[in-house]
Amino acid sequence: MQPKHRILVIDDEEVVLDSCTQVLADQECQVTTAGNGAQGLKLVAESQPDLVFLDLKMPGLSGFEVLERIRSEHPLMVVIVITGYATVSSAIEAMKKGAFDFLPKPFTPEELRLIARRGLEHNRLVQQTVALRREKEMLRENFAAIVSHELKSPLGALQQNLYALTDELAEHLSADQKERFARLKTRLDDLLKLIHSWLRVFSVDIHKLKETFQPISVADVCAKAVETAQQHATRKAIRIQSSIVEPLPRIQGDEGSLVEVVVNLLNNAVKYSFPNGSIRVRVEAQGPQVLVSVADTGVGIAKEDLPHLFQDFARGHSQPEGVSGCGLGLAISRRIVEVHGGSITVESAPGKGSTFTICLPVAQAAPESSPTPERKV
């Protein structure tokens, strides 16, 4: 049977190698030994041990050199140094260079067993983390492909034919039939939009936004957002009042995605407002930041829901009737704002309304009206 763990001991003193083997080797543990640094490195590369014990003071290649080589070639390998001088300073030096722990000579079998167990446990956790991270990455990448092909393509084909059929049958359809066609299209549209926002959350690397940051005006961002959200608001007879406190410094950012954030907040405000209510948007500079706040006088958010608000798929418990959504809007908004180095916060009282505030840091050394940087061709 293959032993569960493989431990390598690198030490120039035979007595240490022997005693380590005696103490650690059993059915679960295979111990290999190396009498000098060069041989040790060779065995590390060949057998990829789970745990390495390494003497710091050896003739030839020193323990520190071996440690550095192991760290650069196998950054995840767990190395415990054996320090002969029993000086704390050399042990600390080794830990700084990436050793997991140190074992001062002389040591008792019990000490050796304990520290080996800890080292192996650490190795297990490291391996597990690596595997999980890889799995998550794969899931993220594949999700985009799966979703876009397996779900979006058929929905797109359906929608395309609905478009064509409504067009072809236009003269033969009754008003009621036309209405049903229109509703089918809306339902399909909603589904497609939902898939888009899922893709946003899982597959798009939001940090790429930074590569195209430009000096932008937050006042413009808000004006565009208000324009987009206006139709929803008008339908519910809700007034959007904006006030912009000049002067406003520019910020470094991506206009499109910041507009999306503010539209998101405005749409939420409309969604959770009572008809004939009003929403206030305020933009002002405060120290090194520009603040955007969106305040409504709607249903408000229960205290217990507040901490989860900006997480994926979070939705409040007290939803007004007829409100639908998947709870991704705020999570996406948070990510966009954070990529801008900013933060998003909320204050709310049930029955009184909510105020969302976005803080965005002002661009450093960006003059009041800096021109758009030249594009590299």
Place this chain on the structure above:
Amino acid sequence: MSEPKRLLMIDDDPDFVAGIKAILVKAKYEVDVAYNPKDGFQALKSKPYDLLLLDVMMGRGAEGIMIARKLGKDPKLRELPVLIITGIREQMAFLFPGQAVHPHFVPVDELVEKPVAPKLLLEKVEALLKTAEMRKAKSK
């Protein structure tokens, strides 16, 4: 009235093709269809077309993009206007909605997202045909 314009559509989803073709045929275009890149390229070589409608994400990966690249390198075929129809715009990350995207595989091309509303489809096709004609007139 002049001859009807002849369009070629390359897309591997027959249902989607049906939905697009119906709109174009109703608008008096003549539409040929190829359901894979190979047949599509064959058709382009064998018959003159006025415009190509191309799905860039066929089969495994972006075989449509390969076609667009090949067209760009062909001195004759690169003058053909191309309307790229795609379902992958969201992967191009945060493009501003409604903004026109010009992939520039060939001199005259444009990109629309699946599904395409009939009005938008016809507008784009007309605009591309017109641009291509103007280009031709200028070069003469």
